[in-house]
Amino acid sequence: MATTRRPMMAANWKMNKTVVEAEQYMAALLPRVAGAEGVDVAVYAPFTSLPAVARMAEDSEVIPGAQNFYHEDSGAFTGEISAPMLLDLGIGSVVVGHSERREIFEESDDLVARKTGRALEAGLIPVVCVGETKEERDSGKMWGKVSGQVRAVVEGLGDVSAESLVFAYEPIWAIGTGDTATPDDAQDASDKIRNLLKELKGEDFASGVRILYGGSVKPENVGEIMSKPDVDGGLVGGASLKADSFIALVEEAQNHAS
Ligand code: PEP
Numbered sequence: 001m002a003t004t005r006r007p008m009m010a011a012n013w014k015m016n017k018t019v020v021e022a023e024q025y026m027a028a029l030l031p032r033v034a035g036a037e038g039v040d041v042a043v044y045a046p047f048t049s050l051p052a053v054a055r056m057a058e059d060s061e062v063i064p065g066a067q068n069f070y071h072e073d074s075g076a077f078t079g080e081i082s083a084p085m086l087l088d089l090g091i092g093s094v095v096v097g098h099s100e101r102r103e104i105f106e107e108s109d110d111l112v113a114r115k116t117g118r119a120l121e122a123g124l125i126p127v128v129c130v131g132e133t134k135e136e137r138d139s140g141k142m143w144g145k146v147s148g149q150v151r152a153v154v155e156g157l158g159d160v161s162a163e164s165l166v167f168a169y170e171p172i173w174a175i176g177t178g179d180t181a182t183p184d185d186a187q188d189a190s191d192k193i194r195n196l197l198k199e200l201k202g203e204d205f206a207s208g209v210r211i212l213y214g215g216s217v218k219p220e221n222v223g224e225i226m227s228k229p230d231v232d233g234g235l236v237g238g239a240s241l242k243a244d245s246f247i248a249l250v251e252e253a254q255n256h257a258s
Helices: 019-033 047-057 083-089 099-104 109-122 134-138 142-154 183-201 203-208 219-226 243-254
Strands: 008-012 040-045 063-066 093-096 125-130 166-169 210-213 233-236
Touching: 008 210, 008 243, 019 040, 019 047, 019 243, 040 047, 040 093, 047 063, 047 083, 063 125, 083 109, 093 109, 109 125, 109 142, 125 142, 134 142, 142 183, 166 183, 183 203, 183 210, 183 219, 219 233, 219 243, 233 243
Parallel strands: 008 040, 008 233, 040 063, 063 093, 093 125, 125 166, 166 210, 210 233
Antiparallel strands: none
């Protein structure tokens, strides 16, 4: 399958950084990635830092992103943030269904599907996270879990362009543990996801959707992971927290841009 997909390198700061720390990071990042040809660079900041990150990214190619949102636009949803609120700040993308949201905050496949649909309607690029626990992998249930998560999102989708949707395969046992999946594991899961997308939405759609890998990605291992044909980039937690380390990841991703 010919690969014309644009690589993506995404920093997920999780619940880290004050506004001042976010500003310092962006001040270090922006000049260094200004020439990152052919790669989408995205920074998923906590809500409190989003105005600063979005403002600083305004004249750059860096995509400011949120780590979560709620699929209703307004109303009695205390503590939630909606798509129009994110658009108001100039946010371009949102992480949906991160395993920490699924596991700690009990987000269901159905909720993740609703959020994905709303993000797409609003013009926010959803990065939909899917992945299995160690127990599920060890008991041969990896694909049952991951395929169910992908189906829940894709079966309800209307006519959307492949470029507007991103998946991130993130095995839960590899997140924040230092225990990276092998490049072959990442390829195997991405290939399976792409084949399922083909079955559900056709060849053109499947070949255009980007699939990132996430789980202890760092500058030392990203090259080998991204050399796999169905892996289009990384969603990175720990190694994205220092600007220098994230810059190194973006530089490596550039080697995989066409
Ligand atoms: C993540 O935040 O999605 C992630 C993969 O974290 P880490 O890179 O720290 O494993």
